[in-house]
Amino acid sequence: MQEMEETNQNTTLAMKFTVQKDKLSDAVNRVMKAISTRTTIPILTGIKITAGLDGITLTGSNSDISIKSFIPLEENGSENVEIDKAGSIVLPSRLxxxxxxxxPDEQILIEADSRLIAKITSGKAEFSLNGLDPDEYPNLPVINEKDVVSIRKDLLKDLIRQTIYAVSDSETRPVLTGVKWTIKDGRLDCVATDSHRLAQRSVSIESVNETEVFNIVIPGTSLNELSKILDDDDEKNIDLVITANQVLFKTRNMQFYSRLLDGNYPDTSRLIPSDSKTTMTLSTKDLYHSIERASLLAKEERNNVVKLRADGEQVEISSxxxxxxxxxxxxxxxxxxxxxxHISFSAKFMMDALSKIDAQNVRIFFTGPMRPFIIRPIGDEGILMLILPIRTF
Amino acid sequence: MQEMEETNQNTTLAMKFTVQKDKLSDAVNRVMKAISTRTTIPILTGIKITAGLDGITLTGSNSDISIKSFIPLEENGSENVEIDKAGSIVLPSRLxxxxxxxxPDEQILIEADSRLIAKITSGKAEFSLNGLDPDEYPNLPVINEKDVVSIRKDLLKDLIRQTIYAVSDSETRPVLTGVKWTIKDGRLDCVATDSHRLAQRSVSIESVNETEVFNIVIPGTSLNELSKILDDDDEKNIDLVITANQVLFKTRNMQFYSRLLDGNYPDTSRLIPSDSKTTMTLSTKDLYHSIERASLLAKEERNNVVKLRADGEQVEISSxxxxxxxxxxxxxxxxxxxxxxHISFSAKFMMDALSKIDAQNVRIFFTGPMRPFIIRPIGDEGILMLILPIRTF
Structure with a gap:
């Protein structure tokens, strides 16, 4: 204590506030999801802490995505934060x-001085941490919030889950590592493909500007991180703002920025066959578990291929x-x-698709052993999954 | 099905039984704990399945430890197994x-034929697996069950937890990778040390043969695996049988064999100071959390060293x-x-020791900054932990 006061005589106070531990901890966990320990930009290993007059803002970023989490002075009648001096500092995120x-205590006092040293006091514990210069922290893009689309969070979560699994994990065609979102005529269409399979879902949304058309490709990794923080507050909806090279998802106390992918996304509509030579309806769960069992042996081979033979009422799965x-x-x-x-396909692709379907039964449309086939859950016409078969016969 | 019956005409049935899935699954999980995928002995990647007249025995082994799990025909009035033909086979364990x-079904039919092919049928799923020759599976040691010691399972679990953390993880003195057990005069003494710290606990036990003295060193890895399967059945006690180079732990349906370590275990009694220059009593939890916080910074340095300064009623922890x-x-x-x-020590060693203590308070006995110090939980005289300090002053 004594030592601290001495050093303070030669410096000026740059920031000082008291915050509730649980609120700070929640906000830190949220922005940590954007921070990578493998970044090549040293300041991005840190969390930027900004004390303003209305509360505390934490920022984490890995240049692809950035997350801001805000702790307001008061919320639901209880005090979260008391600001003594507005200011900011960047502190090592993991530590x-x-x-x-x-x-040890439910209250945390955080002070920063002009030498960029932060003092963190809680109960009888006192940390003194070397910080980084907040002026060196990259600015987040300023996004014009004119064209806002609102979407239900649970629907967004389903949309992500039901498309993201089909994105490509190869960088040979970078645009395929993202999910293409089209907003048009009050509908949001999402489609992902790695050129061996495809997933798409279309939902109706409320848009402020009904006439504008948006066509963007959001990196799969960004949607994956977004999905993880959607449950973090109890708001039902999230707002979406789109610009030329960024998309922003925001709720009252959280902002999630992602860069967009450049490049022309292929026209996937021509991949989807419109006719069917064999159509069958099966229990989603029974089919999934049967493929899973066949995969136990198939996955020991190079391709993880299972065979399906359908002959009237009986379907045989083997590997x-x-x-x-x-x-x-x-x-x-x-x-x-x-x-x-008779058809053969990747057990993994089939399991990936079936595991995203909540409906009890699926209808599968085949147009021959070497043509892509389509899986549709019964009861939701907005969802379509496509898989290319593998030649084994 | 048809295909199976055809091949069966040229072979003879070697084993056939029906078993409840949950019973088989529990037994398999138990013996899997002994099986290593990195073994250099191919047959040890398998599980040996033996159908006898009284039930099914599964065996898994990695040469250091072996686990046998028995499923009796009947248990608590419900039928587990029906044997149609006694016999045995070895099947790939992971698969x-x-x-x-x-x-898919709660009942599983397992058959093996003379070509070592196993047929596993459940519901409409039918697996045909290539097995290995059970005659090639190594025999487990035959242990003379004359000198049996019985011990409460919860006590054994505590004993393991409170000593195993102090074994050496270096092979330079192999005997120190084990825990030394001494059974003498109705007491079991366990001690472990890596020569930088020591843990010991002494408990009273019931032994059939009160006059015999046993001195064995059990590998830490074996005790770790044993600890994991102790909760698997609802028996209160476990029996212990010791031979020259093996120890067997057994309950009604489980047998756990471990090899013993050769070599002379050092006399640790002379390491323990009998006098004390500074003695203090602290809250176990408060001390643990304080060291844990200091360790956040200390662990970024090479040694993870924290400093303790005690001056009357106040103890300062810093790093x-x-x-x-x-x-x-x-x-x-x-x-x-x-x-x-003034003393410095490894935060990790202190946290390791404190986290094994259930008592609310600990008493710590120091005999100077460069002498080993002793931690004893207040209320259990059978437990002693010792740590060597690190020179920093």
Whole structure:
């Protein structure tokens, strides 16, 4: 204590506030999701802390995505923050987040001085941390909030989950690592493909500006991180603002920025067959578990390929591994129309698709053993999943 | 199905039984704890399945430890197993354990034929797996069950937890990677040391043979695995049988074998100081959390060293990192006797020791800044922990 006061005589106070530990801890956890320890820009390993007159803002960024979390002075009648001096500092993120969680008292006093040293006091524990210059922290893009689209958070979460799994993980065509979003005529269409499979979902949304058309490609990794923080507050909706190269998702106390991907997204509509030679309805869960069992052997081989043979009411799922053995299983179809079918496909792709479907039954449309086939949940016409088969016969 | 029956015509049935899925799954999970995927002995990647007249025995082994799990025909009035033909086979462990978990029906039919092919049928799923020859599976040691010691499982679990953390993880003195157990005069003494710290606990036990003295060193890794399976059944006690180079722990349906370590375990009694110059009583939890906070900075440095300064009723805990900053905290002692003290030690060693203590308060006995100090929980005289300090002053 004594030592601290001495050094303070030669410096000026740059920031000072008291905050509730649980509020700070929540906000830190949120912005940590944007921070990468592998960044090549040293200041981005830190959390930027800004004390303003209305509350505390924390910022984390990895240049692709940035997250801001705001702690207002008061909320629901209880006091979160008391500001003694507005200011800002950047503190090492990993250490700061661990430290906040482990402080002994429910109140935390944070001070920063002109030498960029932060003093963090809680109960009888007193930390003195070397900070970084907040002026060196990159500015977040200023986004014109004219064209705002509002979307239900639970719907957004489903949209992400049901499309993101089909993005490409290869950088050979970078635009395919993102999900294409089209906003037009009160509808949001999302589509993802890695050129071996495709997932799309279309939902109706409320847009302030009904005449404008937006076409953007959001990186899959950004949507993945966004999805993780959607449950963090109890607001039902999230606002979406789009610019030429950034998208911003925001609720009252949280802002999530992502860069957009450049490049022309391929026209996927021509991939989707419009006719069907064999159509069958199956229990989503039974089919999933049957493929999962077949995959136990198939995954030991290079391709993880399972075979499906459909002949009227019975569907046979099988696979084999030269070394381990083979598996064979029959499923009853709920409904079957069209020709007898032999087809092979990736067990992983099928399981990925089926696991995103909440409906009890799926309808699968085949147009032959070497043509892409379509999976649609019964009861939601907005969802379509497509898989390219693998030649084995 | 058809295909199976055809091949069966050229072979003879080697084993056939039906088992409840949950019972088989539990038994498989238990023996999997002994199986290493990195073994150099191919047959040890498998699970040995033996159908006898009284039930099914599964065996897993990594040569250091072996686990047998028995499923009796009947238990608590419900039927577990029906044996059609006694016999045995070895099946690939990882595949078999995943498969059992994912089978569709509550009943599983397992058959093996003379070609070592196993057929596993459950509901409409049918697996055919290539097995290995059970005659090639190593025999477990035959242990003479004359000298049996019985111990309460919860006590054994505590004993392991409170000593195993202090074993050496270096192979330079292999005997120190184990915990030394001494059974003598109705007492079991356990001690572990890596030569920088020591943990010991002594408990009274019931032994059939009160006159015999046992001195064994059990590998820490074995005790760690044993600890994980102790909760697997609802028996209160476990039996212990010791031979020259093996120890067997057994309950009604489980047997756990471990090899013993050779070599002379050092006499640790002379390490423990009998006098004390500074003695203090502290809250176990408060001290732990204070060290944990100091460690946040200390662990960024090479040694993870924290400093303790005791001067009457106040204890100061501090640490620093040249790069990140420093931390300083005071604790009130419950009781303090003796000289003023400055000492430095590993935060990790202190946290390891304190986290094994269930008592509310600990008494710490210091005999100077460069002498080992002793931690004892207040209320359990059987437990002693010792730590060597680090020179920093």
């Amino acid at each position: 700061f987040s661990e430290l906040v969680r482990k402080l 084999q591994s030269a070394e381990l053995g083979r598996v064979f299983e029959t499923l009853n179809t709920e409904k079957f129309e069209g020709e007898t079918l | 078999f354990s995943e498969l059992v978990r994912k089978l 620093q990192s040249a790069e990140l900053g420093r931390v300083f905290e005071t604790l009130n002692t419950e009781k303090f006797e003796g000289e003023t003290l």
